[in-house]
Amino acid sequence: MTLNQLRAFLAVARLGSFSAAAVALGMTQPSISELVRRLEEEYRLKLFVRGARRLSITAAGEGLLPFAEQAVQAADQADKSLRSLTSLTGGVAIFGLLRNANYYFLSQLIETFHTRYPEVRLKIVGLNSVEVAEAVASGDLEAGLVVLPIDTDGLQVRPLLRSEVMFVSADPERTRAPMTIEGLAAAPLVLYDAHYGWRDPTRRQLSERAQLAGVTLDASVEVEHVESALGVVAMGGGDTIVSRAIVESATFPSGLHTSVFEEPLYDTIAVVQRVGAVLSPATREISRLAQSILLEHADPADRLVPAPRP
Incomplete structure (x- = not known):
């Protein structure tokens, strides 16, 4: 039993003749007849009674009908699903974003994509x-944006900007001069x-610097979100570190003061996917x-690759 045989059987059953079925399926009448004949011979059952003026479906044909409809419908849905992966008329785009993506103008990403590909x-x-990075490496995500450094085993990494x-x-007195790693170690850090603690990429960089300088970094207060940390700092609860993108955002609290590090420190943003993986068209x-x-809104001096066309 093949899908072509079931399609021919369904067309004949619905339209009541081999000639009409042939027209509907874009085939010749002998081809339709042959497909149905082979199906009947395989099971040694008549599916239709061929009269002089009309074609009638048999009890065996009636029994086959609902299963043929289910099989053909399932095959058509499977075909549609697979074809959607080679176009942007369907499918699913799966992508991982930075926790603080909105500060990098990525809040417009969903709206823009949905408008173009509804x-x-x-x-x-x-x-x-x-x-x-872990989700991309394991296959739970197809691709994503990360801050470096990360564990790169099995990952293809493309740095974009810093x-x-x-x-x-x-x-304000604490920000009059560039901050040193020794000064940071002495600060009440929020x-x-x-x-993620010291697995966080920015913290990893600071920890490595502290080790080389022979000092230890400890947090007086740890919270989950950068907004919470800034709120604690604004109330005088300690000091923190953030990327320049957050400092320059409209939501950065007024009354806070900033300084750079004596040895400049950067968050490097990269896109990652598994080595050898082929992304779906949507992703x-x-x-x-x-x-x-991301690159469109970045300072040209911070771009590590040319900005692509939108």
Whole structure:
């Protein structure tokens, strides 16, 4: 039993003749007859009674009818699903974003993509870079944006741009000069991404510097979100570090003061996917669009690759 045989059988049953079925399926009448004949011979059952003026379906044909309809419908749906993966008229775009993606103008990503491709479903996951990298490596995500450094085993990494990391305090005296790693070690630190702790990429960079300088970095307060950390700092609860993109955002609290590090420190943003993986068309397009939006709003001096066309 083949799908072609079932399609021919269904067309004859619905239209009542071999000639009409042939026209509907774009085949010749002998071809339709042959497909039905082979199906009947395979099971040694008559599916139709061929009269002089009309064609009648038999009891065996009536029994086959609902199963033939289900099989053909399932095959058509499977075909549509697979074809949607080679176009942008369907399918799912799965992409991981930075936890603080909105500060990099990526809040417009979903709206822009959905406007251009309304038939594509989106699964956008906002995670810490550690978890994005792990999810891409395991295949739970097709691709994503991360802050480096991350564990790169099995990953293809494309650095896109850098954003300088800055020291933030409510005390203007503490920001009059560039911050040193020794000064940071002595500060009452309020750090975010508490769940990931020192696995967080920015913290990893600071920890490595502290080790080389022979000092230890400890947090007085740890919270989950950067907004919470800035709120604690604004109330005089300590000092923190954030990227320049956050400092320059409209939501950065007034009254806070910033300074750069004596040895400049940067968050490097990269796009990652598994080595050798072929992205679905939908995910490939949202990845391209995310990179375009990110680079479009970046200072040219911070871009590590040319800005693609939107």
